[in-house]
Amino acid sequence: MPPSENARHVTRELAEFVAASNWRDIPPAVRREGIRGLLNYVGCALGGCGDEAIGLAVRVLAPSFGAPQAGIIGRGERCDALNAAFLNAASANVLEYDDTHLPTVMHPAAPVAPGLFALAETRGASGQDLLHAFILGVEVSCRVGNGLMPHHYRRGAHITATCGIFGAAAASGKLLGLDPVRLNWALGHAATQSAGLVESLGSMSKSIGVGNAARNGLAGALFAAAGFTAAEHAIEGKYGFAAVASDTVDLATMTERLGDRWEILANAYKPYPCGVVLFPVIDACLELRRRLAVPVDRIIGVEVRGHPLLRERTDRPDANDGRSAKVSLQHSVAVALLRGAAGIAQFTDAAVADPVVRELRERVTAQDDPSIPVEAAAVAVRLADGSSVIEQVTDGRGTPGRPMSDIELDAKVSECAAFGAPFVDVPALIAAVRDLAALGDAAHLMRMTTAG
Amino acid sequence: MPPSENARHVTRELAEFVAASNWRDIPPAVRREGIRGLLNYVGCALGGCGDEAIGLAVRVLAPSFGAPQAGIIGRGERCDALNAAFLNAASANVLEYDDTHLPTVMHPAAPVAPGLFALAETRGASGQDLLHAFILGVEVSCRVGNGLMPHHYRRGAHITATCGIFGAAAASGKLLGLDPVRLNWALGHAATQSAGLVESLGSMSKSIGVGNAARNGLAGALFAAAGFTAAEHAIEGKYGFAAVASDTVDLATMTERLGDRWEILANAYKPYPCGVVLFPVIDACLELRRRLAVPVDRIIGVEVRGHPLLRERTDRPDANDGRSAKVSLQHSVAVALLRGAAGIAQFTDAAVADPVVRELRERVTAQDDPSIPVEAAAVAVRLADGSSVIEQVTDGRGTPGRPMSDIELDAKVSECAAFGAPFVDVPALIAAVRDLAALGDAAHLMRMTTAG
Numbered sequence: 008m009p010p011s012e013n014a015r016h017v018t019r020e021l022a023e024f025v026a027a028s029n030w031r032d033i034p035p036a037v038r039r040e041g042i043r044g045l046l047n048y049v050g051c052a053l054g055g056c057g058d059e060a061i062g063l064a065v066r067v068l069a070p071s072f073g074a075p076q077a078g079i080i081g082r083g084e085r086c087d088a089l090n091a092a093f094l095n096a097a098s099a100n101v102l103e104y105d106d107t108h109l110p111t112v113m114h115p116a117a118p119v120a121p122g123l124f125a126l127a128e129t130r131g132a133s134g135q136d137l138l139h140a141f142i143l144g145v146e147v148s149c150r151v152g153n154g155l156m157p158h159h160y161r162r163g164a165h166i167t168a169t170c171g172i173f174g175a176a177a178a179s180g181k182l183l184g185l186d187p188v189r190l191n192w193a194l195g196h197a198a199t200q201s202a203g204l205v206e207s208l209g210s211m212s213k214s215i216g217v218g219n220a221a222r223n224g225l226a227g228a229l230f231a232a233a234g235f236t237a238a239e240h241a242i243e244g245k246y247g248f249a250a251v252a253s254d255t256v257d258l259a260t261m262t263e264r265l266g267d268r269w270e271i272l273a274n275a276y277k278p279y280p281c282g283v284v285l286f287p288v289i290d291a292c293l294e295l296r297r298r299l300a301v302p303v304d305r306i307i308g309v310e311v312r313g314h315p316l317l318r319e320r321t322d323r324p325d326a327n328d329g330r331s332a333k334v335s336l337q338h339s340v341a342v343a344l345l346r347g348a349a350g351i352a353q354f355t356d357a358a359v360a361d362p363v364v365r366e367l368r369e370r371v372t373a374q375d376d377p378s379i380p381v382e383a384a385a386v387a388v389r390l391a392d393g394s395s396v397i398e399q400v401t402d403g404r405g406t407p408g409r410p411m412s413d414i415e416l417d418a419k420v421s422e423c424a425a426f427g428a429p430f431v432d433v434p435a436l437i438a439a440v441r442d443l444a445a446l447g448d449a450a451h452l453m454r455m456t457t458a459g
Numbered sequence: 460m461p462p463s464e465n466a467r468h469v470t471r472e473l474a475e476f477v478a479a480s481n482w483r484d485i486p487p488a489v490r491r492e493g494i495r496g497l498l499n500y501v502g503c504a505l506g507g508c509g510d511e512a513i514g515l516a517v518r519v520l521a522p523s524f525g526a527p528q529a530g531i532i533g534r535g536e537r538c539d540a541l542n543a544a545f546l547n548a549a550s551a552n553v554l555e556y557d558d559t560h561l562p563t564v565m566h567p568a569a570p571v572a573p574g575l576f577a578l579a580e581t582r583g584a585s586g587q588d589l590l591h592a593f594i595l596g597v598e599v600s601c602r603v604g605n606g607l608m609p610h611h612y613r614r615g616a617h618i619t620a621t622c623g624i625f626g627a628a629a630a631s632g633k634l635l636g637l638d639p640v641r642l643n644w645a646l647g648h649a650a651t652q653s654a655g656l657v658e659s660l661g662s663m664s665k666s667i668g669v670g671n672a673a674r675n676g677l678a679g680a681l682f683a684a685a686g687f688t689a690a691e692h693a694i695e696g697k698y699g700f701a702a703v704a705s706d707t708v709d710l711a712t713m714t715e716r717l718g719d720r721w722e723i724l725a726n727a728y729k730p731y732p733c734g735v736v737l738f739p740v741i742d743a744c745l746e747l748r749r750r751l752a753v754p755v756d757r758i759i760g761v762e763v764r765g766h767p768l769l770r771e772r773t774d775r776p777d778a779n780d781g782r783s784a785k786v787s788l789q790h791s792v793a794v795a796l797l798r799g800a801a802g803i804a805q806f807t808d809a810a811v812a813d814p815v816v817r818e819l820r821e822r823v824t825a826q827d828d829p830s831i832p833v834e835a836a837a838v839a840v841r842l843a844d845g846s847s848v849i850e851q852v853t854d855g856r857g858t859p860g861r862p863m864s865d866i867e868l869d870a871k872v873s874e875c876a877a878f879g880a881p882f883v884d885v886p887a888l889i890a891a892v893r894d895l896a897a898l899g900d901a902a903h904l905m906r907m908t909t910a911g
Contacts, residue, residue: 060687067678067685070581071539073523087523129522163698165651195659199617199668202654204690205698207647212689215682216651223671226519230667233519235512237664238656246615246657 022190048116052099054423056081078457081428088125095121096221097214104280111152118171119144122225127449134446144178149270158255168203168216175224195237196227198248287384287403292343337368474642500568506875507553508533530909533880540577547573548673549666556732563604570623571596574677579901586898596630601722606713607705620655620668627676647689648679650700739836739855744795760841789820
């Protein structure tokens with residue numbers, strides 16, 4: 008039913024915007040960020056494809072695999088489009104190495120991209136059309152999320168899943184060429200399937216929420232394409248998604264300046280597969296290691312100064328597996344100083360069990376300094392000879408003041424592939440993604456990332 | 460993470476209860492209501508299997524059908540367990556002919572039963588084990604729902620879907636023989652997948668929510684069985700399901716008197732596939748038709764007196780399709796008087812288009828009478844000779860004071876099968892369901908209800 012007062016038509020406006028959007032309407036900077044988003048997505052999925060959770064999910068879902076039309080990034084199995092969307096989304100998100108839409112802390116690519124590649128494999132799509140649909144999907148996810156913040160996330164909704172499904176439905180609907188009425192239905196099917204809890208973070212169950220966002224968003228678009236009807240006012244209606252999802256709803260922000268302001272420009276890419284607040288600390292430690300004239304085993308103490316949020320979120324000297332190490336200051340400092348790296352390999356269970364790492368992390372302490380912003384940190388290393396070396400970082404890599412460069416992003420993709428899918432020809436893959444808008448058959452990318 | 464204060468362990472308590480439950484713990488009255496619930500479920504699915512929405516869903520999902528291990532009630536296709544659970548749940552709910560848990564207005568069987576039959580077909584299960592798991596699943600769904608009412612539903616959550624998934628996961632987990640830790644994970648996977656909006660009612664999208672509740676609940680149990688971990692405090696945690704789902708959470712009611720008080724005893728079965736408030740009105744009209752000595756075309760006016768809710772919900776003289784006719788007083792009165800029936804065939808698009816029905820419904824008026832309870836109504840028919848005949852109903856069929864008898868339930872199943880799947884041997888099917896606890900192979904029931 009329509010909203011009782013100040014009747015808006017958010018669902019329809021979003022559907023009409025997506026349906027009407029032309030490639031020539033997409034500014035160059037937005038296209039470029041779309042490419043970067045997809046490159047980061049493919050890289051993260053290559054890194055995550057061998058994770059225990061993904062292996063288990065493939066085993067559980069295998070009896071439900073339909074026609075082998077679509078690939079699973081970094082792996083050899085093939086399955087139907089819906090299962091492929093689920094598995095690739097779960098894989099792209101499992102390492103916590105995602106893109107991040109800074110205003111909402113949402114990871115938009117994992118839910119939005121997989122359905123598009125599955126459609127490209129099952130029905131064909133040009134690179135330009137896929138990129139265009141991806142940009143629009145990210146736009147819809149982030150705008151729905153903006154309109155529900157801050158209460159939606161604060162209450163416990165895992166926004167990557169709960170809002171990602173809207174972008175997945177919109178993007179898939181765009182690639183299917185749906186008219187506004189059917190795109191409206193696709194968003195309606197997304198609304199009634201929106202799910203995901205912050206409580207599930209830290210367990211494998213997180214991957215089910217993110218996988219479902221991709222799968223069910225694609226399914227919503229396919230249902231709508233077939234004429235399966237949905238609520239017209241699915242988002243803004245009296246008993247619609249916004250009313251259920253947040254006590255701080257701002258419907259206007261979901262549609263204002265559509266096509267003018269682009270949310271993907273607020274997307275950042277993680278330089279390290281761990282908590283955002285640790286980025287400047289790791290930067291400082293890597294720089295210290297480069298500067299130190301003595302071996303690391305001469306370090307007798309490490310003192311980290313940072314915004315109080317740093318200690319509140321990451322003061323975990325006892326992290327005992329890879330998952331908890333991703334939010335451990337002590338572990339992150341130790342591996343950055345000892346290994347000169349803080350990539351996927353430094354946050355595995357094995358890396359956490361390493362006695363050398365455990366020994367150093369015991370000498371790491373943290374001090375609050377409210378004058379230091381969250382994007383900054385200072386790390387002081389005390390050496391056996393009594394001297395100290397200090398490194399200060401103002402803007403950590405991957406924060407708004409110091410976004411990941413293209414070269415850094417390429418290196419991240421290489422690291423991910425080397426970890427999870429070493430058979431991939433990474434330079435060729437990166438070149439293909441960067442030239443995606445000129446690629447006639449977007450499914451070619453999937454063939455480059457799958458085994459067998 | 461654990462709840463911050465008054466730490467309860469609702470998720471674990473429910474898991475432990477389900478895991479520990481023995482068939483001998485289930486009282487005879489509860490077993491009997493379980494049988495009735497399953498009989499009503501099978502009947503509704505036979506009636507709904509040919510609905511336009513189900514046909515479309517089969518078409519959309521067919522490319523994603525995995526191994527043909529499980530049947531779709533009333534139809535010929537076979538598919539994997541997850542898709543079968545989705546389609547059978549959607550089918551059982553599509554006609555609005557469900558069972559109804561009166562305290563929550565939830566329809567528990569459609570989400571809970573399908574996964575059990577899919578498991579029986581793919582892995583084998585005795586009738587007793589299936590019935591036992593069904594009773595436990597209904598218990599879990601309804602108890603989670605009780606603890607979130609009234610705010611959960613009032614805000615717009617479609618409780619059949621949002622809470623049905625917990626019962627689906629619990630029941631499937633029981634049939635899989637999961638230990639308490641894995642049942643806890645299954646409930647956790649249910650929590651992070653819980654979705655469904657009241658706004659979607661009245662569109663086909665409703666069926667996606669109910670279908671997903673069955674599918675994703677079963678998936679949650681299968682994931683848990685494989686060792687896929689979930690949040691320990693998925694329901695009661697600080698960022699868990701209850702916090703997200705309702706502002707009027709009562710965790711204690713979810714677990715108090717577990718195994719002593721049984722929610723399935725509060726389950727009712729609809730005598731007519733339409734809104735509950737119309738039941739006493741239809742009863743009165745059917746009785747009037749039996750009593751009238753003159754042909755129905757001699758009626759010049761019908762006046763209905765009832766609780767104000769009746770007119771508020773059903774005063775729809777302009778219903779123009781089967782779906783809206785299900786909540787139209789005028790249409791319901793007209794078909795009951797003209798056809799002597801108010802079954803599935805009387806709420807189709809064709810029945811609504813019938814000019815004779817349209818002519819009579821124009822002569823139907825309604826009057827509020829706050830002294831009449833919602834379970835009651837009075838209908839007065841004025842005839843061409845100036846006389847009037849009045850019929851009063853105190854407890855409509857299918858209301859708590861006048862529950863559907865076994866004979867009435869059998870007749871309903873026959874009606875459903877005749878409408879949607881006339882090839883079914885209904886007497887044999889009913890006998891098999893009534894004797895379910897003695898059936899060695901529960902999958903036999905599915906073979907009796909599927910074509911080919």
